[in-house]
Amino acid sequence: MFVDEIDVFVKGGDGGAGCVSFRREKYVPYGGPDGGDGGNGGSIWLEADPALTTLLDYHYKRHYHAERGTHGQGSNRHGASGEDMVLKVPLGTVVADRDTGEHLGDLTTRGQRVLAIRGARGGRGNARFATSTNQAPRRADLGRPGPERWLHLELKLLADVGVIGFPNAGKSTLVSRLSAARPKIADYPFTTLEPTLGIVRVDGDRSFVIADLPGLIPGAAEGRGLGHQFLRHTERTRLLLHMLDLDPQAGRDPIDDLQVIDRELAAFSAALAARHQIVVGNKADLPDAAPNRERVEQFCASNGLTLFVISAVTGSGLADLVRAVASHLESISTTLASRRPPGEGGNAPLSTPPAARRP
Numbered sequence: 001m002f003v004d005e006i007d008v009f010v011k012g013g014d015g016g017a018g019c020v021s022f023r024r025e026k027y028v029p030y031g032g033p034d035g036g037d038g039g040n041g042g043s044i045w046l047e048a049d050p051a052l053t054t055l056l057d058y059h060y061k062r063h064y065h066a067e068r069g070t071h072g073q074g075s076n077r078h079g080a081s082g083e084d085m086v087l088k089v090p091l092g093t094v095v096a097d098r099d100t101g102e103h104l105g106d107l108t109t110r111g112q113r114v115l116a117i118r119g120a121r122g123g124r125g126n127a128r129f130a131t132s133t134n135q136a137p138r139r140a141d142l143g144r145p146g147p148e149r150w151l152h153l154e155l156k157l158l159a160d161v162g163v164i165g166f167p168n169a170g171k172s173t174l175v176s177r178l179s180a181a182r183p184k185i186a187d188y189p190f191t192t193l194e195p196t197l198g199i200v201r202v203d204g205d206r207s208f209v210i211a212d213l214p215g216l217i218p219g220a221a222e223g224r225g226l227g228h229q230f231l232r233h234t235e236r237t238r239l240l241l242h243m244l245d246l247d248p249q250a251g252r253d254p255i256d257d258l259q260v261i262d263r264e265l266a267a268f269s270a271a272l273a274a275r276h277q278i279v280v281g282n283k284a285d286l287p288d289a290a291p292n293r294e295r296v297e298q299f300c301a302s303n304g305l306t307l308f309v310i311s312a313v314t315g316s317g318l319a320d321l322v323r324a325v326a327s328h329l330e331s332i333s334t335t336l337a338s339r340r341p342p343g344e345g346g347n348a349p350l351s352t353p354p355a356a357r358r359p
Contacts, residue, residue, distance in 0.1 A: 013041025039069025
């Protein structure tokens with residue numbers, strides 16, 4: 001089961017109580033107070049782990065409590081602090097406070113951490129309260145209770161290329177031909193119910209991550225169909241492959257499909273609508289696809305759109321498409337690097353090992 005959005009409850013560890021104690025030792029007539037402080041409670045951290053692909057683990061367990069600090073003791077012995085708890089989440093997880101909406105962090109690199117909740121402080125022992133006028137204090141602080149809150153975790157896939165389009169346009173077939181991913185493929189709509197990631201090898205030094213996303217339909221940005229649940233996964237992509245079905249038997253106009261999906265992207269996010277796109281006309285091997293192919297070629301030429309005509313089943317045109325995608329990604333990376341102030345980090349280059357971003 002693919003889980004990409006969930007709420008979890010986190011509670012920091014309680015602080016240990018301070019101790020009230022007095023030193024009673026032979027030959028030490030004025031020993032005085034020696035109660036130690038309580039230990040601090042443990043904190044809870046979220047850490048990005050590339051070995052995970054969904055938030056499914058948090059579907060079964062949603063409440064997490066960090067370890068409490070131990071109490072202080074005599075002889076100025078302080079209590080031990082509670083152990084921190086580290087919760088592993090997939091790369092691309094966005095963390096926010098569920099009730100306030102406060103953005104806490106965006107985990108996009110291996111080992112990156114976000115503090116989910118901090119443990120409470122331990123109480124002070126009576127040795128802390130000794131003064132010149134109160135040399136035998138009989139008070140100590142109790143440990144503070146650990147803070148708690150609900151977190152909202154939202155997973156946005158880290159993929160270089162996202163494949164979008166209407167159901168049955170051939171998105172899953174394309175991803176299965178270009179990578180080792182094996183999405184479900186069938187001759188009925190909404191075969192893909194969850195995003196699928198694959199690694200496409202361009203040559204010996206270059207590769208990119210491609211994501212097969214569930215099909216979109218009109219009204220997806222308002223919640224219709226299945227695709228609206230996964231539009232968030234297109235937000236991190238640097239390039240979109242817009243699949244069009246050239247088969248006249250599908251009963252749809254490919255040009256109308258292109259415009260409808262573009263409107264849905266714009267309704268969901270203005271930044272997403274401005275994302276680089278390559279239009280891919282699929283099923284060109286069918287004998288009746290020629291009229292639709294000519295219309296799409298004329299439309300793309302008149303609107304300045306990059307078009308590749310392929311057959312995902314036979315493999316025709318796939319090599320040229322892969323090279324074009326790699327070239328576009330390198331061009332995008334170069335453009336972003338030129339706009340970035342000197343010394344500031346940026347997106348991973350095309351040759352970055354995929355394991356560093358997502359399995």
